[in-house]
Amino acid sequence: MKYISYLLAISGIYFFIFACQPAPCTDDGCPEFNELTQPPENSDVGMIEKEYSIIPVVATDNKDDFVYSLNECITHLYTDVPREKQIPRELIIAQAALETGWGTSRFANEANNLFGIRTWNKDEPYLLPIPWTKWPGWGVKVFKTKCDSVAHYIKIINEVFAYEEFREVRAKILEHGETPNGLDLAHTLTKYASRPNYTDLVATLIKYNIRGVYEL
Amino acid sequence: MNYSEELYWKRVMTLYNAFQDATNDDFKRLWQDKLHELMQLQSKYLTKDLNDVIIA
DSSP states (O other): OHHHHHHHHHHHHHHHHHSSSOOOBBBOOHHOOOHHHHOSSGGGGHHHHHHHSSSSSOOOSSSHHHHHHHHHHHHHHHTOOOOOOOHHHHHHHHHHHHHHHHSHHHHHSSSOOOSOOEOOOSOOHHHHHHHOOOOOEEEOOOOSSSSHHHHHHHHHHHHHHHHHHHHHHHHHOOOOTTOOOEEEHHTTOOTTTTTHHHHHHHHHHHHITTTTTTTO | OOOOHHHHHHHHHEEEEEHOOOOOOOHHHHHHHHHHHHHHHHHSOOSOOOOHHHHH
């Protein structure tokens, strides 16, 4: 009887320790990771589920997923952006593809920044290009999500002085009752990057790698 | 191969395919530069176990 009680006590301790161990990772990922990426099943956290549904995740696994998920993010953002302030989808996608190498860059994945947007405020979260270690007066702004960087990009194009020509051309096209497209507006973005042929690259990308390839 | 390694190689393939498919010299150079940058991050994304890298 004494031995049986010892045996029960030892097996109880063993099961207690085993239950406290984190579950192992499988091919489907680690349990901790799944908890972070999937909404909880409890119904009393409706707000969290709503948040999951309202912020589209921009995927960077491959080119197709990148384009289509970025397009979903734009659709989500455009529910709150009036037509006259919208930027052609193909232009946004082409610029993001150029800046990040179809979503593969370090800034895209570690800073959630799809457009190389800078910050001049050292107190904001930022990343520096490799191999820089000291603050050179600016950094690449870190966003909470990739879709947040798209929202910020739309705001910049619609508000910053450097893109006034873009806004004027867009307004003229809209006045004629037409819908502005990426090729109409690409050449106005000369101040977006220091690369001299930047706008040609954007236009070429739209023409040969987005149009006729992806249904946006 | 863990999740981050798999993702890393998918991104490498995305850029490699873009580089291969590019007919324009500017784009070839652009994707090649981006690929080079990504390859420099290899040690950050891959495990220290050499066998894992070989299997990948």
